[in-house]
Amino acid sequence: MTAMAATPMxxxxxxxxxxxxxxxxxxxxxxxxxxxxxxxVLAAILAPAIAPYDWNETDAGPRLSAPSAEHLxxxxxxxxxxxxxxxxxxxxxxxxxxxxVLMSLMLGSLIxxxxxxxxxxxxxxxxxxLDVLLGFPAIVLAIMIVSVMGVGLVNVVIAVAIxxxxxFARVVRGAVLVLREQLYVEAARALxxxxxxxxxxxxxxxxxxxxxxxxxxxxxxxxxxxxxxxxLGLGAQPPTPEWGTMLSGGREFMRYAPWTMxxxxxxxxxxxxxxxxxxxxxxxxxxxxxxDRR
Amino acid sequence: MGYFGRRILGVxxxxxxxxxLVFVVLQIIPxxxxxxxxAGVPASEEVRARERERLGLNKPVVERYxxxxxxxxxxxxxxxxxxxxxxxxMIAEQMWPTIELALGGLAVGLSLGIVLGVLAGIRPxxxxxxxxxxxxxxxxxxxxxWIGMMLIYVFGTVLMxxxxxxxxxxxxxxxxxxxxxxxxxxxxxxVRSSIVExxxxxxxxxxxxxxxxxxxxxxxxxxxxxxxxxxxxxxxxFALLIGGxxxxxxxxxxxxxxxxxxxxxxxxxxxxxxxxxVYKTAAYVVINAAIDIVYGIIDPRVRMAQNS
Numbered sequence: 319m320t321a322m323a324a325t326p327m328x329x330x331x332x333x334x335x336x337x338x339x340x341x342x343x344x345x346x347x348x349x350x351x352x353x354x355x356x357x358x359v360l361a362a363i364l365a366p367a368i369a370p371y372d373w374n375e376t377d378a379g380p381r382l383s384a385p386s387a388e389h390l391x392x393x394x395x396x397x398x399x400x401x402x403x404x405x406x407x408x409x410x411x412x413x414x415x416x417x418x419v420l421m422s423l424m425l426g427s428l429i430x431x432x433x434x435x436x437x438x439x440x441x442x443x444x445x446x447x448l449d450v451l452l453g454f455p456a457i458v459l460a461i462m463i464v465s466v467m468g469v470g471l472v473n474v475v476i477a478v479a480i481x482x483x484x485x486f487a488r489v490v491r492g493a494v495l496v497l498r499e500q501l502y503v504e505a506a507r508a509l510x511x512x513x514x515x516x517x518x519x520x521x522x523x524x525x526x527x528x529x530x531x532x533x534x535x536x537x538x539x540x541x542x543x544x545x546x547x548x549x550l551g552l553g554a555q556p557p558t559p560e561w562g563t564m565l566s567g568g569r570e571f572m573r574y575a576p577w578t579m580x581x582x583x584x585x586x587x588x589x590x591x592x593x594x595x596x597x598x599x600x601x602x603x604x605x606x607x608x609x610d611r612r
Numbered sequence: 613m614g615y616f617g618r619r620i621l622g623v624x625x626x627x628x629x630x631x632x633l634v635f636v637v638l639q640i641i642p643x644x645x646x647x648x649x650x651a652g653v654p655a656s657e658e659v660r661a662r663e664r665e666r667l668g669l670n671k672p673v674v675e676r677y678x679x680x681x682x683x684x685x686x687x688x689x690x691x692x693x694x695x696x697x698x699x700x701x702m703i704a705e706q707m708w709p710t711i712e713l714a715l716g717g718l719a720v721g722l723s724l725g726i727v728l729g730v731l732a733g734i735r736p737x738x739x740x741x742x743x744x745x746x747x748x749x750x751x752x753x754x755x756x757x758w759i760g761m762m763l764i765y766v767f768g769t770v771l772m773x774x775x776x777x778x779x780x781x782x783x784x785x786x787x788x789x790x791x792x793x794x795x796x797x798x799x800x801x802x803v804r805s806s807i808v809e810x811x812x813x814x815x816x817x818x819x820x821x822x823x824x825x826x827x828x829x830x831x832x833x834x835x836x837x838x839x840x841x842x843x844x845x846x847x848x849x850f851a852l853l854i855g856g857x858x859x860x861x862x863x864x865x866x867x868x869x870x871x872x873x874x875x876x877x878x879x880x881x882x883x884x885x886x887x888x889x890v891y892k893t894a895a896y897v898v899i900n901a902a903i904d905i906v907y908g909i910i911d912p913r914v915r916m917a918q919n920s
Binding site: 449546549550583586 | 626629630633637640742746749750752753754755756757758759761762764765769852855858859862870873874877878892893
């Protein structure tokens, strides 16, 4: 990870950016991932236009009817069209995941840069604390946070984000430990730059590539965790067409109407898989140690 | 004092920090434990006050914190608010189903992960490698609750090969696969990269130059040396699983420490939450210390470094 931090992101525009993108996407896994992700995101955005039925409309068809030409993925207990609900579900699951990652990324990198740059006792104690939190299953930590703040979508995002902070903080701190010994940091200090300026202008931009990789790799996790909390009844509440909530609703009828749980789960799996494929490739391309891999 | 003894003593400060953290969080969680216990059953203020006194909730926060520490030092972690039984007994009861699932999940995850990782690693960048790594990616991307439900539907409801609920070996198969699939992905990736690295080492070249059969080179020379990173992951996974697999327990309606902790948090059963956290943290650190000893068995170089 530290080696990764030393490679700066390719400059915007010009030949390097194109070469970078070519390396990134001319890979079967990354290509499949990108296409699947794009399709699911587009479907979610265009849901009002392409969904054959209103996703909250009850009795759009007979209750719990099997997949057919009218209802591609069948209908649920209330006669709602499962296909429309799965498409609309992306709006929740994907945006919740992205919001979660952005939040833990921001908090984590602030803490990481601060600890790594300050060093000494504060760093040592801070790391101890982070290690304790890391030893905690993220989902249990998130459940505890939800129970403090109460059930709901926003709270689930905050909970999963906080549970993810230690991971980001730890990696960023490690990267900063290497970076702060660099000549340009010394030069900035010699020129009279304040600590805050060094952190903001010199350290943060240099951990950016690490953060991009880490953020992408974490997005799949974040989507899964928020959906899991909704599945456990702590996040989105029915009738919200969130995939985790739909799965928990379909659970009771899976004997008679398995389609109510197969399709939302499939969508969840596909989005997580596509994000993981892209994240995996991104870390290979940005990590100089992994150059031997195609 | 030996290396292991020092590692075990190192657990104490970690538990102290964790416990203090949990204590603070539980103070912030809104809701009165007594009201939560009554769950809407009407009770006079007098009864509530008496109950609060019995649970020691009327004492100042600082006093409660230290009185717990004093009792915990003597091995008494208190009684559950709800069941009024010693929390250590309650944890002991749920321990076995949890360990069962942890071992089952690890067995599935480890065997699948090692097979995929070794197959991928001995001929990197070929089609076998790509397919194995694609499978590993599927494993880490599958939502546990979904794959659990799918397994129940296919093998329990449609094919009726295994019972869906209950205890015993048969009922352990599907939950173990659910946990194992998730773990296998991580193992496979780690084993692959370790094997790729080990295969490039001088001793593997020497072994091949000696004319040893390929199978022997891979299994005896490369795999053994490639085991250290996966063993670390094994320790972490086992430590996490021993705390309970919340989602899998929920889907298969199995008893276990994961479900117990979630219930305890939601009903604000403070003694139980605290005891579970102490147990989980201790298990985490002890297992990791044990893993360090396993390193020494796998790799004598580590043993020498530990002793010096």
